Amino acid sequence: MDWGNVTAEDLIEALREVDWSSPPRPLSEFFSRFTVPRSYAKWNGRLKCNLYYYRTNYFILIVLIVGLGFLRRPVAVLAAILTALSIAFLNDSFAGTFSEKVTRTVRQFSPHLAAKMRPPLTPVIRGRPSSKRTIHICGQPRWVFVFIFSSVSFILWYVSCGLLTVLWALAIAVLATVLHASFRTPNLKARLNTFREEFRAVWRNYSEL
Secondary structure, three states: OOHOOHHHHHHHHHHOOOOOOOOOOOHHHHHEEEEOOOOHHHHHHHHHHHHHHHHHHHHHHHHHHHOOOOOOOOHHHHHHHHHHHHHHHOOHHHHHHHHHHHHHHOOOOOOHHHHHOOOOOEEEEEEOOOOOOOOOEOOOEHHHHHHHHHHHHHHHHHHHOOOHHHHHHHHHHHHHHHHHHHEEEOHHHHHHHHHHHHHHHHHHHHOOO
């Protein structure tokens, strides 16, 4: 797969649909080999490949750097957690897994309430869904949870007066991520993983025909 031909929109869409439940890559692999890219095209392809392959590592790195900036501000830590959840809800796999686990927990105490939290059924016409599948969380459209969590986190950021701190922390975290993704040489495992994900995408499109 030629990552140089992958647009930023394609990368964001792939990160939104891919399963984020996979464990992070080992530190011995994460900090294995670094080289300077020989050209802009090499750097562009390497950056996208590493962002996709080490996505879980980068997410943990960003959370740790942001968390270190709020050790003395518990309200800001709560705001950071809510912000991370509102962003994570944009991923289809995470939203579905979160909804399923919450519904399963609620079912143990109130089966009637858990039944109301199930997502609505999508009508099927001639073996195909009549409309594009909408992601639901606990029976509600995804955007409802994203809006609520984002609004509450913004209020907590304002109350804790930690907005400037989080901006600096995010800037450092993003810079560290970009530097690592730019100089980390993609290994054979990353390329094989890319080919496997590309095959899954092709097979998914074929099965929908």
